[in-house]
Structures are given as structure tokens and as C-alpha cells.
Amino acid sequence: MKTVLVTGSNGLLGQKITEAIIAGKQFNLVATSKGGNRFKSTQGYEYAEMDILDPVSVSNVLKQYKPDAVIHTAALTNVDKCETEKELAYALNVEAVKTLITICEEYNIQLVHLSTDFIFDGANGPYKESDEPNPLSYYGQTKLEAEELIKNSGCKWAILRTIIVYGIISDESRSNIVLWAKGALEKGTPINVVNDQWRMPTLAEDLAAACLAVVEKDAQGVFNVSGKDMMSIAELVSRVADFWQLNKELITEISAGTLNQAAKRPVKTGFILDKTIKELGYAPHSFEQGLALLDQQLKDRTKEN
Numbered sequence: 001m002k003t004v005l006v007t008g009s010n011g012l013l014g015q016k017i018t019e020a021i022i023a024g025k026q027f028n029l030v031a032t033s034k035g036g037n038r039f040k041s042t043q044g045y046e047y048a049e050m051d052i053l054d055p056v057s058v059s060n061v062l063k064q065y066k067p068d069a070v071i072h073t074a075a076l077t078n079v080d081k082c083e084t085e086k087e088l089a090y091a092l093n094v095e096a097v098k099t100l101i102t103i104c105e106e107y108n109i110q111l112v113h114l115s116t117d118f119i120f121d122g123a124n125g126p127y128k129e130s131d132e133p134n135p136l137s138y139y140g141q142t143k144l145e146a147e148e149l150i151k152n153s154g155c156k157w158a159i160l161r162t163i164i165v166y167g168i169i170s171d172e173s174r175s176n177i178v179l180w181a182k183g184a185l186e187k188g189t190p191i192n193v194v195n196d197q198w199r200m201p202t203l204a205e206d207l208a209a210a211c212l213a214v215v216e217k218d219a220q221g222v223f224n225v226s227g228k229d230m231m232s233i234a235e236l237v238s239r240v241a242d243f244w245q246l247n248k249e250l251i252t253e254i255s256a257g258t259l260n261q262a263a264k265r266p267v268k269t270g271f272i273l274d275k276t277i278k279e280l281g282y283a284p285h286s287f288e289q290g291l292a293l294l295d296q297q298l299k300d301r302t303k304e305n
Contacts, residue, residue, distance in 0.1 A: 006029065012174050017073070058099050164236075
């Protein structure tokens with residue numbers, strides 16, 4: 001049985017990968033994050049504290065567990081923060097990857113890296129894996145630089161690019177656009193939502209399944225992993241409101257240009273998923289199916305409490 005080490009295991013994707021491995025029992029799991037473990041259960045896997053910014057910490061943990069694969073989910077994904085705190089963004093999104101590459105090369109470990117639609121400028125979406133990147137933001141630049149380092153490395157690698165990941169985790173410590181919109185509308189809070197940017201939101205469970213399929217199949221190369229429904233951000237929020245029967249009059253549609261954000265965003269991204277469906281057996285939920293799964297998880301949690 002292969003051993004999989006996950007970085008950033010306290011994050012949304014990290015926790016969904018942990019859930020999937022515990023449920024499927026197809027891999028041994030080493031979950032790693034900075035600080036203590038925030039996953040609801042401590043059974044069925046090992047947890048190790050690991051600071052991705054400290055090469056000695058990373059090296060020690062990887063040498064101790066000698067995983068067959070590393071799924072690297074840890075990153076600074078706040079696009080505006082990357083723009084204003086470039087040193088931190090570079091350390092987390094590029095330097096950490098350099099550290100992992102060096103160790104993965106040395107021990108012949110498969111490196112599965114998470115990347116983003118923000119490596120594209122949004123002028124010609126949806127994109128296939130081979131399309132030419134042109135990032136508009138520092139976040140996109142750092143993620144593209146990390147991709148290039150991995151592609152030119154000597155390790156076995158796979159890069160999974162994704163778009164707006166949504167879902168829910170046990171301690172509700174991480175929000176995302178779906179939970180934000182649902183929470184605000186339930187409280188009766190008016191919200192402004194951009195209507196001139198288009199994306200294909202991704203259910204965290206689907207992304208986790210794709211990560212594990214890559215390890216299982218020993219797949220190599222770049223893979224697009226997102227939801228299958230293209231929508232504007234305003235439509236996304238409107239569909240959230242419809243699903244939970246919330247008041248859409250609280251939603252005001254605005255243009256992205258009025259927001260004065262630190263980082264530029266691509267207008268229309270989205271992915272062509274044919275390669276991932278064919279090679280990984282990827283089968284994403286529709287957006288409404290994803291919301292239904294989330295709704296069930298929220299109901300289950302209420303019962304548990």
C-alpha cells in the first residue's frame with residue numbers, strides 16, 4: 001500500500017483528502033500542517049507537524065515517513081494578500097516547492113502539486129492544459145513559477161490546476177464563496193457580487209478524488225480539475241440563494257472594476273476537462289449536486305451536535 005503525505009492538511013482540500021483516504025483505506029496517510037491537527041478524528045492515519053517554510057522541518061518529516069507521494073496543497077491563495085505581501089507569497093508558493101522538489105528527487109517521491117486558473121489572463125477561457133499562461137496577478141505569477149520549476153525537475157510529477165474550491169470542513173475555520181454567500185443571505189445582509197467574471201467552481205470532494213486518482217494511476221503531467229458548470233460570480237451566488245431559498249433581493253450585481261482590489265483578476269477562466277475525464281476517470285458533480293452534498297453535511301453536523 002502506498003504512503004501519501006499531504007501538506008496543508010488543515011485546509012479545506014487537505015481535510016477532504018484525509019476524509020477520502022480514511023474512508024477508502026487505499027493508502028497510508030501522513031497528514032502534515034503547521035501547528036496542531038484540526039481534523040475531527042485522529043484515527044486511521046498519522047499526523048506530523050511540519051512547517052512548509054522550514055526546509056529542515058520538511059526534510060526531517062519526509063525522511064522519517066518516506067512517502068511514495070506528496071500531495072502539496074499548502075499555499076498562500078489569498079490573491080490580494082499575495083499582491084501586498086510578495087515576500088510571503090514567494091516563500092509559500094515558490095520556495096516551499098523548491099524544497100519539496102529537492103527532497104522528492106532524492107527519494108524518488110511522486111510530487112502532486114495544486115495550481116490555479118489564475119495562471120491565465122482570462123481572455124480566451126475555457127482553457128485546455130496546453131494553452132499559454134499569462135498571469136495578471138502576483139499570485140498567478142508565483143503559481144506559474146512553481147509549475148515551471150516542477151516541470152523542469154527530475155522528480156515524478158503531476159500538476160492539478162483548479163478553480164474556486166468550495167466545501168465545508170469540521171471546524172468551519174475556512175470560508176469560501178458558497179459559505180460566505182449562504183451565511184450573509186441567511187442573516188439578511190446585503191451583498192455586492194461581480195457580474196463580469198466567469199468561473200467553473202470546484203467541489204472540494206471532486207478535487208480530492210482527482211488528487212488520489214493521480215497517485216493511484218501514477219499519472220504524470222498537467223491536469224485541469226474543476227466543476228463542469230461555467231457561470232458568472234453573480235450567477236454562482238444567485239444559484240446558492242435559489243438552492244437554499246434565500247432572498248435574492250439582497251444581492252447587488254456590480255462590475256469588478258468598482259471594487260478597487262489590489263490584484264487583477266482574469267475575466268473568464270474555466271477549463272476543458274476532457275483529458276482529466278479520460279485519463280483519471282474524473283467525474284465532477286454539477287454545481288447543484290455539490291450544494292446538495294454540502295447541505296447534507298451541514299444537516300449531519302447539526303445532528304452530531
